[in-house]
Amino acid sequence: MFCDDMWLRTADLMTAIHDHPFNVALGDGSLDADRFAFYIVQDARYLEAFSRALATASARATDLEEAAFFASSAHTALAAERLLHAGYVAELGAEATGIATSPTCLAYASYLQATALAAPYPVLVAAVLPCFWIYQDVGTTLLGRAGDLGGHPYGKWISTYSDPEFAASVTRAKAIADRLAEGAAPDTRAAMEQAYLTAAAYEWMFWDSAWRRESWPTARWLAP
Template identity: 60%
Template sequence: MSTLPPPAEGGFCARAWARTERLQRAVVQHPFNAALADGSLPRERFAFYIVQDARYLVGFAQALSAAASRADDAADAAFLAGAAQGALLEERQLHAGYVHEFGLTEAEIEGVETSPTCLGYTSYLRACALGEPYPVLLAALLPCFWVYQHVGSTILESTGDDPEHPYSTWIRTYADEEFADSVRAARELTDRAAAASTPEVRERMLAAFTTATEYEWMFWDSAWRREPWPTAEWR
């Protein structure tokens, strides 16, 4: 299991996690993640989640690429560009494996509408990429790294590494050391950007981190409900 130390005391990430502590608990305790942890999550709900997540990753990668283009430090730009590539390649390979396991056809996948929450989250990240300062964009991107690592490692700690678990591949992906290293790098980058910013920008960063974390909860909730468009009947 990954070992991720707490964020540096007094830094932005420590403040952001403290501000969203109740929300982080709600994410882990959400019925979707509770059912995923004990293996009882219905496959149709997980399949809905996988389809939505694959679409989300496109917008996430675009926002990461925008951040990479605005980074002054070459190492930071390389990390962000690499994370964008990982979002489109490595994580989508995980999705492809589950789609194959569930026997979903391309027609079935295309027939699943992008949910309101998925569209809202990706639109929010794209808006940050277009209209917010670089540090605020980093803060909006951070929850997708950090919250997933927190959920994956928390589930693995409670269940153990059981290869027979129906969602063991997903759990191990977000609970392993390699992903924890990415989270550490993302936190350190965001802390440095915050330290070099003004108090006003740091407050905007906290707001962006909180909003993106709320979207993380909403994303799992939308998968649990297999969220439809409430206006679909009037089209």
């Protein structure tokens, strides 16, 4: 199955994601507020592109249930998850102001937008799947590490992505990807694999860029 194959091929990457200092500190609550503020601002901006990609997937789907799933997921990305982000931004206050869009955020968002515009439906589904699946895996793992989230500074984030309803949406997205890959021509299957691997790589890069508070190397010459 497509998803089983992709999980095996990204096993080392998933270990690196779980062991990344950003996620380790996120899980134990020791993550600096400025690093989390950087991440949450970037993620809110990324979600705009992600939700548009999901909306495009909904429009491209020929199966009405799949179309409804992606339409609902697009709404969730814009509404529920952005509400989570807005709450954290309000709490963080000054730490979340004046943060420019990072190179990695722009690259990942642009990749999804380009895929949504130019790639066939199965490839687009493969490209959006890592954001579903990896976040659910990280959220569930962090919940297991943290145990009781009472008083945890990032408990709402962990709860969101370890929630059973979110897990159900991941299961549905995986089933769609498996179905599409099973009936795909070899070149389409190969493109699906590359799309998944590319998006999965961007997931690691996204957390790493937040840990480093990535900036544009040209900012000193192009500052507003």
